[in-house]
Amino acid sequence: MSVPHTCLVVEDSPMMRQLLVLALSRVKNLRVTEADDGVDGLRKLAGGKFDIIITDINMPIMDGLKLVKRVRGDPTHKDVPIIIITTEGSNEDRQRALQLGANAYITKPIQAPQVIAKVKELLKIEAPSG
Amino acid sequence: MTEKKGRGPRRSDRPAANVAADLKQKRDAFLHTFFRRGAELTDELVHENKRLRDEIAVLEEENAALKTQLASDRAIRDLLEKIEGLEREKSRLLSTVHEHEEITNRFTNRFAEIEQELESFANLYVASFQLHMSLRARAVARNVKELLVQLIGARSLAIYFLDEQEKRLVPITSEGVDLAILPVVKLHDSATSDPVGAILERTVLTGIAHVTEGEITSRPAACVPLQLEDRVVGAIVVYSLLEQKRRFVTVDRELFKLLGAHLGATLVAAHLWTTGDGRLPTPDALRAMCA
Numbered sequence A: 001m002s003v004p005h006t007c008l009v010v011e012d013s014p015m016m017r018q019l020l021v022l023a024l025s026r027v028k029n030l031r032v033t034e035a036d037d038g039v040d041g042l043r044k045l046a047g048g049k050f051d052i053i054i055t056d057i058n059m060p061i062m063d064g065l066k067l068v069k070r071v072r073g074d075p076t077h078k079d080v081p082i083i084i085i086t087t088e089g090s091n092e093d094r095q096r097a098l099q100l101g102a103n104a105y106i107t108k109p110i111q112a113p114q115v116i117a118k119v120k121e122l123l124k125i126e127a128p129s130g
Numbered sequence B: 001m002t003e004k005k006g007r008g009p010r011r012s013d014r015p016a017a018n019v020a021a022d023l024k025q026k027r028d029a030f031l032h033t034f035f036r037r038g039a040e041l042t043d044e045l046v047h048e049n050k051r052l053r054d055e056i057a058v059l060e061e062e063n064a065a066l067k068t069q070l071a072s073d074r075a076i077r078d079l080l081e082k083i084e085g086l087e088r089e090k091s092r093l094l095s096t097v098h099e100h101e102e103i104t105n106r107f108t109n110r111f112a113e114i115e116q117e118l119e120s121f122a123n124l125y126v127a128s129f130q131l132h133m134s135l136r137a138r139a140v141a142r143n144v145k146e147l148l149v150q151l152i153g154a155r156s157l158a159i160y161f162l163d164e165q166e167k168r169l170v171p172i173t174s175e176g177v178d179l180a181i182l183p184v185v186k187l188h189d190s191a192t193s194d195p196v197g198a199i200l201e202r203t204v205l206t207g208i209a210h211v212t213e214g215e216i217t218s219r220p221a222a223c224v225p226l227q228l229e230d231r232v233v234g235a236i237v238v239y240s241l242l243e244q245k246r247r248f249v250t251v252d253r254e255l256f257k258l259l260g261a262h263l264g265a266t267l268v269a270a271h272l273w274t275t276g277d278g279r280l281p282t283p284d285a286l287r288a289m290c291a
Helices: A014-024 A038-046 A064-072 A091-100 A112-123 B016-131 B137-152 B195-206 B250-275 B283-290
Strands: A005-010 A030-035 A052-055 A082-086 A104-107 B154-163 B168-175 B222-228 B231-241
Touching (some): A005 A038, A014 A030, A014 A112, A014 B137, A030 A038, A052 A064, A052 A112, A064 A082, A064 A091, A082 A091, A082 A112, A091 A104, B016 B137, B137 B168, B154 B250, B168 B195, B168 B231, B195 B222, B195 B231
Parallel strands (some): A005 A030, A082 A104
Antiparallel strands (some): B154 B168, B154 B231
16 A cells, blocks of 8 residues: 555635545545645644645635745745635636646636546546546 | 383493493482481471470470469469458457447446536535534525535525515525615516516526526526425525636536525524524424424
């Protein structure tokens, strides 16, 4: 059994967290940790090693973009892939997130296969053929 | 019998030496002629032999060429047979490949269908879970609005509830649009000029949901009746969708069905729970009601 991948989901909506955790449960060998907002996310990040981060933008206390900036500025986690999942669908928002260092930008409502595919791509997990 | 006359002297008349010389001369002449003819014949035979040899050589060459051609024809025929065999094999393999492609396509399509079904189930499970997670009206309203925004992609929406006494629909909560500006919609008001109000009224009176097919270009995008038992007690109105969401998909319609069937009861239950200060009914009271 290979070493499991670890994923941090930062999302203030319990419903979206539940939906994401449900979707990510279909990725083999992936352990998911949940965080309520950016600050909680940074706390969880400091206490463990994560291979990928999925974060919302609009959150109380610390939003997703600030979280991206903080993660990219942290030498320990600066290379961790980050996926933004948000209701903000404009190109400006997308560009801003990508400029800050996000690796992917997915708009809500999410489609589970799209999220799964992006996570596998960034974690370099081989997708099933066909 | 007559004697021949005038032919010169008879043999017996000439001297023997002359006769011998004459005979010798004749013999020599004969021999000369004989050998000359023999030589000529020999020459002819040699020529004929040479001609025949040449002809044989030509014929042998032709024969060799024909043999080669025949061998070549055989090789070609063998190759043609081999090609035919290979063509048959190719056709069989292509047919097998097509069959396998069809099977693969069927599996791929089925896989996509199952993916879609899984997504639908996941969304419905989460929606149902969140909808019934709380009996506080505010939490119920918040969860429903979040469901509509996050799962369906609604930008602006409202929930209307029926005022039975006044026969009107009153907005009770909204998202993306100010509740204060939302109109109260009177039922059986055929004079209404507001198209959204008209659709809302029709939805509640008929109990049939209005969910836009294809690209959404007009408001409201959807209007879903809230069922409670056999009555319609209100409606969800989705005015517009997020920029990136252009049309409803199958799972959205399933979510609308779920919300339409559950939200009315959840809101009424939340109201009863709140007005009852969260007191549990007694088992006796419940048993009496269940009997």
